[in-house]
Amino acid sequence: MTIRMASKRRAVALAATGASLALVLAACADTNDGGGEDGGGEATQATIDCAAYEEFGDLEGTEVNVYTTIVEPEAETQTASYKPFEDCTGVTINYEGSREMEAQLPVRVQAGNPPDIAILPQPGLLQTLVNDYDAVLPAPKQVEANVDEGWSAEWKEYGTVDGTFYAAPLGSNVKSYVWYSPSMFADAGYEVPTTWDELMELTATIAEGNEGATRPWCAGIESGDATGWPGTDWIEDVVLRTAGPDVYDQWYTHEIPFNDPQIVDAFDTAGEILKNPDYVNGGLGGVDSIATATWTDAGYPILDGNCWMHRAANFYQTQWPEGTEVGPDGDVYAFYLPAQTADEKPTLVAGEFIGAFTDRPEVQAFQTYLSSADWANAKALATPAGGWVSANKGLDPDNLATDFDRLSAEILADPATVARFDASDLMPAAVGTDSFWNGMVEWFASDESSQQVTDTIEDSWPKN
Amino acid sequence: MSTVEAATPAPEVPRRTSSLNNRARKARKALSNPWASTLAVVIAILWTLPTVGLLITSFRPELDIRQSGWWTVFGSAFAGEGVFSLKNYETALFDGSTNLAVFFVNSFVVTLPAVFIPITLALLAAYGFAWVDFKGADFLFIAVFALQIVPIQITLVPLLSAYVDLGINGSFWTIWLSHSIFALPLAIFLLHNFMKEIPRSLIEAARMDGAGHVQVFFRVVLPLLTPALAAFAIFQFLWVWNDLLVALVMGDLKTFPLTVRVAELAGSRGGDWHVLSAGAFISMVVPLIVFLSLQRYFVRGLLAGSVKG
Numbered sequence: 001m002t003i004r005m006a007s008k009r010r011a012v013a014l015a016a017t018g019a020s021l022a023l024v025l026a027a028c029a030d031t032n033d034g035g036g037e038d039g040g041g042e043a044t045q046a047t048i049d050c051a052a053y054e055e056f057g058d059l060e061g062t063e064v065n066v067y068t069t070i071v072e073p074e075a076e077t078q079t080a081s082y083k084p085f086e087d088c089t090g091v092t093i094n095y096e097g098s099r100e101m102e103a104q105l106p107v108r109v110q111a112g113n114p115p116d117i118a119i120l121p122q123p124g125l126l127q128t129l130v131n132d133y134d135a136v137l138p139a140p141k142q143v144e145a146n147v148d149e150g151w152s153a154e155w156k157e158y159g160t161v162d163g164t165f166y167a168a169p170l171g172s173n174v175k176s177y178v179w180y181s182p183s184m185f186a187d188a189g190y191e192v193p194t195t196w197d198e199l200m201e202l203t204a205t206i207a208e209g210n211e212g213a214t215r216p217w218c219a220g221i222e223s224g225d226a227t228g229w230p231g232t233d234w235i236e237d238v239v240l241r242t243a244g245p246d247v248y249d250q251w252y253t254h255e256i257p258f259n260d261p262q263i264v265d266a267f268d269t270a271g272e273i274l275k276n277p278d279y280v281n282g283g284l285g286g287v288d289s290i291a292t293a294t295w296t297d298a299g300y301p302i303l304d305g306n307c308w309m310h311r312a313a314n315f316y317q318t319q320w321p322e323g324t325e326v327g328p329d330g331d332v333y334a335f336y337l338p339a340q341t342a343d344e345k346p347t348l349v350a351g352e353f354i355g356a357f358t359d360r361p362e363v364q365a366f367q368t369y370l371s372s373a374d375w376a377n378a379k380a381l382a383t384p385a386g387g388w389v390s391a392n393k394g395l396d397p398d399n400l401a402t403d404f405d406r407l408s409a410e411i412l413a414d415p416a417t418v419a420r421f422d423a424s425d426l427m428p429a430a431v432g433t434d435s436f437w438n439g440m441v442e443w444f445a446s447d448e449s450s451q452q453v454t455d456t457i458e459d460s461w462p463k464n
Numbered sequence: 465m466s467t468v469e470a471a472t473p474a475p476e477v478p479r480r481t482s483s484l485n486n487r488a489r490k491a492r493k494a495l496s497n498p499w500a501s502t503l504a505v506v507i508a509i510l511w512t513l514p515t516v517g518l519l520i521t522s523f524r525p526e527l528d529i530r531q532s533g534w535w536t537v538f539g540s541a542f543a544g545e546g547v548f549s550l551k552n553y554e555t556a557l558f559d560g561s562t563n564l565a566v567f568f569v570n571s572f573v574v575t576l577p578a579v580f581i582p583i584t585l586a587l588l589a590a591y592g593f594a595w596v597d598f599k600g601a602d603f604l605f606i607a608v609f610a611l612q613i614v615p616i617q618i619t620l621v622p623l624l625s626a627y628v629d630l631g632i633n634g635s636f637w638t639i640w641l642s643h644s645i646f647a648l649p650l651a652i653f654l655l656h657n658f659m660k661e662i663p664r665s666l667i668e669a670a671r672m673d674g675a676g677h678v679q680v681f682f683r684v685v686l687p688l689l690t691p692a693l694a695a696f697a698i699f700q701f702l703w704v705w706n707d708l709l710v711a712l713v714m715g716d717l718k719t720f721p722l723t724v725r726v727a728e729l730a731g732s733r734g735g736d737w738h739v740l741s742a743g744a745f746i747s748m749v750v751p752l753i754v755f756l757s758l759q760r761y762f763v764r765g766l767l768a769g770s771v772k773g
Contacts, residue, residue: 069732070732071728071731071732072559072728072729072731073559073731074731074732075732094717096716096717097728097732098712098724098728099727099728099730099732099734100712100727104712104713107620107621107624107713108624110621110625111621111624111625111627111628111633112625112628112629113624113625113628113633223734224734294530294737296733296734296735296737297530297531300530300531315733318735319733319735321526321527321530322526
């Protein structure tokens with residue numbers, strides 16, 4: 001499968017690698033100017049090897065319905081990335097994005113009206129659909145072959161329920177990031193910390209110079225009816241660093257209780273930053289303001305110089321106000337949230353998965369396309385403004401649009417990286433999308449102790 | 465003969481209007497009390513404040529919305545700073561690959577039949593319950609009335625699977641039917657009560673003149689029902705226009721109305737919530753026009769249907 005790139009006019013397909021590279025660079029340059037008026041339209045389009053889909057027969061004129069949580073403006077780059085497949089096979093992809101998808105999908109499945117393919121935002125939903133509704137079909141062999149080739153065993157495991165492989169991973173998010181202002185750091189003479197102790201030292205140093213509302217850290221966990229999730233990410237990242245990946249696995253599988261001393265420890269370690277009024281909440285208020293600050297805006301005080309560091313996932317890149325330059329020399333950039341030592345690289349990740357509810361040839365062909373490295377590269381090219389990355393090994397980092405996306409890809413591909421999926425997505429819904437979220441709110445807003453919070457969450461764990 | 469009969473209800477009308485006038489006079493007196501006026505003004509301001517805030521917010525630039533409250537615009541406006549922009553409306557209307565106009569049209573296509581169908585059916589049913597004597601009428605009426613307490617949420621999945629079995633899912637029919645089903649109990653109840661208020665002698669007079677049910681319905685009842693009809697039509701229009709649940713569950717890509725689009729405006733991770741205020745006002749325009757232009761029927765009709773005497 002060779003991947004070539006061509007301009008939108010497919011007639012002038014450029015085969016030479018050099019020329020295509022120049023094209024990609026041109027696309028980067030465009031977006032770096034901050035011009036990016038409309039995203040999908042101007043993107044370069046990948047050409048793919050159509051031979052992979054010939055075994056599914058003649059698909060001309062057929063349709064595949066896709067149901068997903070990804071809405072505008074990200075939806076545009078999604079649909080643009082389907083173009084090469086549509087051109088190859090003549091299949092029409094009907095794309096339906098809805099923010100209510102997680103609630104609506106089980107309704108449609110129960111009513112006997114499921115979509116052909118659903119892009120599941122978390123493995124927990126896949127488990128519910130498999131265990132409670134028996135609705136998702138096991139992945140076809142072509143998809144499994146693609147995943148074996150392109151993804152690590154861990155990622156394949158997230159799409160597996162009780163030994164059966166159902167859902168191929170689609171995109172990946174890296175959550176272990178700390179956003180900061182490179183120029184503020186340079187002016188103050190601070191270095192990016194590489195160990196947890198350095199991070200705490202830096203925090204203490206910055207805190208000495210607190211003036212007015214300025215604090216070393218800012219954070220916010222308000223997110224509508226999902227309020228609390230950014231807080232759970234914080235805790236998960238710290239559990240990975242203080243207790244290690246093995247304990248992390250036992251934690252989300254409930255082999256150890258939620259209020260295990262090691263977890264309480266992790267809460268306390270996170271609390272050394274998040275519950276210290278000298279360290280938070282830059283430009284936003286006191287410790288309790290973390291519970292009410294909107295997560296999408298919580299990093300903005302960095303732009304005013306009121307806050308130095310903000311821990312948020314790679315997709316925070318697209319939340320910055322228009323005109324903010326993201327880059328090593330830009331207004332904001334991110335560094336990897338350091339672990340105990342500089343050699344360890346535990347990383348919190350998340351991603352989407354492709355579940356299929358029907359097994360018509362065109363659906364299987366499309367499923368195969370989505371799980372392939374071809375798609376990952378097509379998606380990278382279709383996202384000229386950046387903000388998307390995948391752990392697919394076949395993804396060529398040169399196709400990614402921004403330095404920051406390349407940094408994310410680098411972390412995902414780094415052999416030293418120990419990736420762990422967002423635990424709240426893997427825990428039972430009663431905890432992962434309910435009591436854990438609420439616990440975070442109580443932890444900040446009512447100043448409950450780490451022990452109290454973890455005890456309450458442990459009590460809510462479903463017993464059977 | 466017929467002239468005599470037709471004249472019988474005549475005294476009814478002045479009596480009713482005079483009692484109405486009495487009530488109006490009393491109300492006018494009570495309301496012109498300065499305390500009552502102050503209270504009314506205070507309540508009006510309190511109730512309007514959130515809407516005003518939303519309106520102002522919808523005209524503010526993104527960063528301002530995120531960083532300060534809408535009430536701060538007054539200070540900045542006096543200071544001569546440019547604090548308003550149409551950017552949010554531009555984003556809500558023209559951003560994205562899908563045109564808002566399609567959703568606007570869908571909203572009308574969904575709403576108009578979803579108002580017309582239940583009203584037509586409810587009119588016939590209400591007439592039957594009010595003026596046609598048949599066995600079990602009371603029981604049936606109570607059964608229909610009791611349907612109002614069934615929460616629509618528990619009907620969603622069974623209803624949708626029924627549509628799937630019938631093979632009509634994905635069309636506008638599912639939405640029209642669902643809205644009609646959910647609206648009928650209240651519609652029948654309201655219209656029935658209003659019809660019962662029409663003096664029996666009036667109906668009997670028409671019957672004496674040889675009018676059948678059809679003629680009584682069209683010649684006598686329907687003209688008298690106009691305020692009640694208008695009231696319920698507005699009621700149903702607002703409900704269907706603002707509905708998200710039924711549209712989302714029963715509909716699909718081809719049938720989604722404006723509300724579904726507005727709900728998506730916030731973006732995949734809720735990061736674009738500053739556009740929501742503009743989206744809300746765009747979808748509010750039509751119901752606002754409908755309500756303001758028909759509001760006098762609304763009040764009159766609702767009272768007419770629910771309060772006897």
